Amino acid sequence: xxxxxxxxxxxxxxxxxxxxxxxxxxxxxxxxxxxxxxxxxxxxxxxxxxxxxxxxxxxxxxxxxxxxxxxxxxxxxxxxxxxxxxxxxxxxxxxxxxxxxxxxxxxxxxxxxxxxxxxxxxxxxxxxxxxxxxxxxxxxxxxxxxxxxxxxxxxxxxxxxxxxxxxxxxxxxxxxxxxxxxxxxxxxxxxxxxxxxxxxxxxxxxxxxxxxxxxxxxxxxxxxxxxxxxxxxxxxxxxxxxxxxxxxxxxxxxxxxxxxxx
Amino acid sequence: xxxxxxxxxxxxxxxxxxxxxxxxxxxxxxxxxxxxxxxxxxxxxxxxxxxxxxxxxxxxxxxxxxxxxxxxxxxxxxxxxxxxxxxxxxxxxxxxxxxxxxxxxxxxxxxxxxxxxxxxxxxxxxxxxxxxxxxxxxxxxxxxxxxxxxxxxxxxxxxxxxxxxxxxxxxxxxxxxxxxxxxxxxxxxxxxxxxxxxxxxxxxxxxxxxxxxxxxxxxxxxxxxxxxxxxxxxxxxxxxxxxxxxxxxxxxxxxxxxxxxx
Numbered sequence: 001x002x003x004x005x006x007x008x009x010x011x012x013x014x015x016x017x018x019x020x021x022x023x024x025x026x027x028x029x030x031x032x033x034x035x036x037x038x039x040x041x042x043x044x045x046x047x048x049x050x051x052x053x054x055x056x057x058x059x060x061x062x063x064x065x066x067x068x069x070x071x072x073x074x075x076x077x078x079x080x081x082x083x084x085x086x087x088x089x090x091x092x093x094x095x096x097x098x099x100x101x102x103x104x105x106x107x108x109x110x111x112x113x114x115x116x117x118x119x120x121x122x123x124x125x126x127x128x129x130x131x132x133x134x135x136x137x138x139x140x141x142x143x144x145x146x147x148x149x150x151x152x153x154x155x156x157x158x159x160x161x162x163x164x165x166x167x168x169x170x171x172x173x174x175x176x177x178x179x180x181x182x183x184x185x186x187x188x189x190x191x192x193x194x195x196x197x198x199x200x201x202x203x204x205x206x207x208x209x210x211x212x213x214x215x216x217x218x219x220x221x222x223x224x225x226x227x228x229x230x231x232x233x234x235x236x237x238x239x240x241x242x243x244x245x246x247x248x249x250x251x252x253x254x255x256x257x258x259x260x261x262x
Numbered sequence: 263x264x265x266x267x268x269x270x271x272x273x274x275x276x277x278x279x280x281x282x283x284x285x286x287x288x289x290x291x292x293x294x295x296x297x298x299x300x301x302x303x304x305x306x307x308x309x310x311x312x313x314x315x316x317x318x319x320x321x322x323x324x325x326x327x328x329x330x331x332x333x334x335x336x337x338x339x340x341x342x343x344x345x346x347x348x349x350x351x352x353x354x355x356x357x358x359x360x361x362x363x364x365x366x367x368x369x370x371x372x373x374x375x376x377x378x379x380x381x382x383x384x385x386x387x388x389x390x391x392x393x394x395x396x397x398x399x400x401x402x403x404x405x406x407x408x409x410x411x412x413x414x415x416x417x418x419x420x421x422x423x424x425x426x427x428x429x430x431x432x433x434x435x436x437x438x439x440x441x442x443x444x445x446x447x448x449x450x451x452x453x454x455x456x457x458x459x460x461x462x463x464x465x466x467x468x469x470x471x472x473x474x475x476x477x478x479x480x481x482x483x484x485x486x487x488x489x490x491x492x493x494x495x496x497x498x499x500x501x502x503x504x505x506x507x508x509x510x511x512x513x514x515x516x517x518x519x520x521x522x523x524x
Contacts (some may be wrong), residue, residue, distance in 0.1 A: 022380060023288055024281040099391050106520040116478055117386050118284060118378035121394075126376050129361050132383075137398055137430055145494050166424065167409050168399055218380055258368040 001083050017046030018055040020216055025115045029056045035084035036061045036075050041097060042089040042176065046217055053130065069097055072104060079110045124171050124243055127222050129255020130210065134246065136168030141242075142175045142197050152199050160204070160244050172196065172242040183231035191241035194233050199228035202241070210243040211235055212261065220258050224260040279308030280317040282478055287377045291318045291347050296340050299349035300322045300330050303357040304438065307500050309477055314349075322349065331359055334366060341372045386433045386505055387479035389484050391517020392472070396508065398430030403458050403504075404437045412460050422466070422506050434458065434504040455502035456495050462504070463489035471496055472505040472522065486522040 021029075029035055037052075037060050044052070053060050061073065078084050088098055102112050125132040141158040144150060156172070163170040174191035193211040200209070205228045213221040213235040221235055230242075248256065299314075299322050306314070315322050325337065336339055340346050349361055366376050367496075387394040401421040406412060418434070425432040436453035455473040462471070467490045473495040475483040485498060492504075510518065 019286040019289065020284055020378075022282055022284050027281065033265065095391070096513060099393075099513065103391070103513075103517050103520045112521075114385075114388050114479075114482075116282075116380035116388065118380060119384045122381045122383060123376075123378050129365070131361075132360070133400055137428070138395055138518075140395075160427065166399070202450070210271055218375075220376075251358060251361065251365075255365050256364045259374075 017217070018052050020044070020046075020118055022115065022117065025117065026056065028086070028115055029058060029085050030081065032058075032085040033063065034078050035059065035085045035087065036063055036078075037087035038063050038065075038067050038097075039089060040068075041095040043239070044089045044213070045178055046214055053207045062183055067098075068093075068101060072101055075101070076105055076108055076110065079105060080108065097236055112239040116182065118216060120212075120215055120239075122174065124212055124241060125219075125226060127212050127220055127259070128210050128224075128243060129259055130169050130228050130243060130245055130252050131249065134169050134252075136163035136166060136170055138173060140173040140175065141199065143177065143191060144199070156200075157203055160200075161254040164246055165246075167246045168244060169246055174201070174240055174242070176239075190238035190240070192238070193235045193242055194231055196240070196242055197227045197230035197233075200244070201231050204244070208245060208248075209245070209255065210245060211240060212243065213237070213240045214243070215239070222256075224262050268314075279306055279479070281315050282286070282306065282308075282380055284377065284379065287379065288318065288520065290377055291320060293345065294320075294347040295344035297321065297347045297349065298325055298340075300325050300327075300359075300487045301351060302330075303359060304351040305501070306351045307476070327359075330363060334363055337363070337368055338370055338372065341367060342370065347443050366479055372428060380478060382435065382474075382477055382501075383433060384502055386474055386503060387480055388484075389474050389477055389521070390472050390505060391521055392431050392505060392507055392514050393511065396429070396431050396511075396514075398425035398432055398437060400433040403453065403461065405439065405453060406461070408501065414465055419465055421461075426488050426506075426508055428509045431508055432506045434506060435480070436502055438501070438505070452500035452502070454500070455497045456506055458494035458502070458504055459495075462506070463493050466506070470507060470510075472507060472518065473502060474505065475499070476501045477501070477503070479496040483520075484522040486518050486524050 023156060024034065035058050049060060049062060054090065075086065076085065100183065105112050121138065122132065124130070125135060137159055139156045141152065141156055160170045174193065174196050177189050189191065193213060197209060197211070205226070206225060207227050209222045209227050209230055211221070213229055223233065263309060297320050301324065311322060311324060312451050335347065348363065383400065384394065386392070394425060399421055401418045403414065403418055422432045428440065436455065436458050438453070439451050459471060459473070467488070469489050470486060471492055472490050473483070473485045473492055476499060485492065485495065485497065
């Protein structure tokens with residue numbers, strides 16, 4: 001098919017494992033000439049490369065950060081002459097790196113098509129019973145040493161306070177250190193919700209928060225309690241996220257009571 | 263299996279058609295004893311009941327609003343003694359009616375498990391290149407006569423202005439009239455983006471807006487222009503949504519230029 005410009009398809013593999021992909025995404029993988037992937041912006045915690053390749057009965061060429069951001073040419077060149085799928089975990093296009101890859105493809109005249117996937121953002125709403133329309137701007141809590149300071153960055157505190165002032169919930173995503181040379185020696189790959197609650201609890205000790213662990217997995221966990229109390233708990237395997245709610249509406253209160261541990 | 267309480271699974275069927283469901287969702291449908299669905303809170307525009315039943319090789323029992331909200335007992339009673347799946351289009355649990363059904367199930371001792379799906383909210387980000395972390399609170403634009411007034415409700419204007427003041431994009435979902443007795447005689451089932459742009463353009467004529475039509479379909483369309491100009495266009499088949507962006511960051515500007523018509 002040399003000379004025919006065919007589609008590169010960024011695909012979200014979803015939240016958790018090989019079954020989190022949509023049927024449309026699975027079909028695109030099946031029909032592709034080559035399948036690339038990156039797992040440094042997020043991870044599918046419930047699977048690994050071997051399981052993904054076996055499930056889709058295909059070879060997956062994994063690219064690290066440099067292979068996507070500094071040297072994307074082999075991926076783009078492949079997409080100029082063949083049908084290429086580029087797999088990402090979680091929200092594809094949410095990372096600037098995915099948007100940038102798509103821009104470069106379009107600028108080279110390669111048609112792109114985004115296959116949507118499931119996302120932590122909406123999982124945070126649907127698992128907790130907190131109403132989707134009440135979610136404000138999201139924020140990400142970095143590891144203490146990643147932002148060159150102690151505790152919680154001012155921008156995270158400001159987002160939570162600002163949403164609260166507008167009566168909105170704040171989804172707080174937790175830092176992941178993957179394929180980052182700064183962290184090569186560290187065991188702390190995923191920030192846990194108890195660690196996040198300890199950090200945020202220094203700012204808002206008595207604030208109610210909701211932990212969502214393993215969204216998209218067969219055993220997701222939802223726990224609602226004060227940040228001070230959440231800091232003392234263990235929520236098990238990653239990925240974790242937190243929601244700092246505004247005042248709960250009665251139906252949200254009822255829903256949290258029905259679905260959350262406390 | 264009478265007497266054994268087994269799981270009722272709310273499933274998002276995704277955005278567009280029968281292939282928008284995740285593999286996990288497809289498997290849950292396959293393994294269920296009974297499959298219910300409602301299509302009054304949203305619609306899978308790219309498919310219909312026959313195609314869904316054929317794709318999943320199962321019978322789907324569709325419930326109208328009354329059958330979910332006023333008389334959910336048959337669904338809940340079925341879930342007490344068998345494995346039941348409840349299908350919804352778009353974001354499941356985003357509608358209060360889904361959260362309410364789940365609360366009632368949990369209160370009856372029925373284990374529930376949410377299978378996440380793809381959502382218009384994240385599609386709005388990934389199709390447009392507008393950065394996900396810059397999206398603020400969402401709003402829904404109702405048909406003029408649905409809110410008992412002319413033009414755009416004050417709450418919609420306030421959400422757009424408030425997000426803008428915080429340098430955040432506003433996703434604007436557009437009204438759908440399905441299974442609503444008020445609208446039985448009307449042809450206007452889905453509000454189109456040009457109609458929405460005309461309404462919003464009365465408030466913000468020169469404001470840049472981005473139309474996303476048919477997210478999740480094989481032919482999604484993204485168009486960026488002023489509201490006044492968008493009001494004169496035709497964006498084809500539903501569903502449509504609008505994003506009212508804050509000031510664009512350079513990479514967003516570049517992405518929109520690469521992926522959007524204007």
